[in-house]
Amino acid sequence: MRHVQFAEDGRLRHLITLDGVSRQELEALIETALALRQTALRPVNKLPTLRGRTVVNLFFEPSTRTRTSFELAAVRLSADVVNFDVAHSSTKKGETLIDTLRTLEAMRCDLFVVRHKENGTPALLAEHAQPGVAIVNGGDGNHAHPTQGLLDMLTIRRHKGEDFSKLSVAVIGDILHSRVARSDIQALKTLGVQDLRLAAPAELLAPELRAFGQVFDRIDHAIAGADVIMMLRLQKERMDQALIASDADYFRQWGLSQERLALAKPDAIVMHPGPMNREVEIASSVADGPQSVILEQVGNGVPMRMAVMSRLLAG
């Protein structure tokens, strides 16, 4: 059955998940984002592409970084932006999410960025969206964070080139609770990565992801010879029981230190979706070191989200 995010002709109508998005589509989005990256360097860094369109940030879960990134992306495409204030919204008075969507659609809004703690909320809204209205998943539960996955691919592409098939990529940490890991893993496989390594404590490894790569129970083995190291945030707020003994113990066993980084290729890049727990999953000296591309990931979020919005509304 075709996913709700695709139109009848196969084009991307919404962006809910990277699962099922073709390699051609992923590459087109990366190419578009690369072109858009250049516009930030010009005297006028805005484009008229979405002039007259309205983008709504519908965040039911707090996230200053992601919301700001989407807002900047929309503004740089000349769209108008509304940040929907969930704390004071009618959803608190029992209005359903679909009623909220209908209300904002009636006010001629064109694209909704939806973040929600429940898996499937953006997909639900996409099922009910009017023709011409696009839904972008800004992160739902531990299901998907497709724009983070895309901006991570853009970052890898800039440092490692077009051919992903020769890359050794290690994804390390709290995979169980990470929507970013799921989107990254799906994109990496679609783009042709053969050597995908997943490393996590047994209690933090999502069983359904085992099939996507080689599973390691020691961080050192996963890092050895890697081109790309993707560290994940330890998401204690999503753990309903204590799954780690202590921060210090976690860092000792799973943290990325300078000594461990030396096991990777000399030109390996270190990534992290942020916000980081310093000295828990990653040492500050690595996070701020020369192989870190963590701040570049943040910067790449804007052109990649511009690419997604322009492809959904103008493409």
Next chain:
Amino acid sequence: MNDDVAVEPLLSEWTARIQAGLGARGILRPRLVGIQTGGVLLAEHLARALSPDQPLGRLDISFYRDDHGQIGLHPKVLPSHLPWSIEGEHVLLVDDVLYTGRTIRAALNELFDWGRPASVQLAVLISRDGRELPIQADYVGRDLTIGAGRHIKLRAEPVLHLETIQIPER
């Protein structure tokens, strides 16, 4: 009209006309900007005659088009690149075919997001029928009337040539 138009015979006369026109205006070193993709091919040719010592500018006007709703965003968007400041410079904007005028309007909008040039002149190899906006070129290789429902486009292979094609009816 025949399907293909030879380019070489047009090019030398067009180039000479541009050289004379720029000279008459006292412009010795124009900044050459080609519009992707046909305009860039022609700007490369013009650069050899007009200003061989400076790099070309390239514009991809995909994000500036006014018809996204009808044709969508091109799947392969190339980054625009101007390797020098255009502030106060004389720009020669180059394209292969001037048709509706919408591409040039978009290119002018984009140029001004890079800075404020002293002047912009437009050179096109072919000016055809079908204008929808009040835009005319300063330098034209040849005027053509080919009728609605046909397109003419510059091709690089096997040699530089203009190709006319019938647009299939929907």
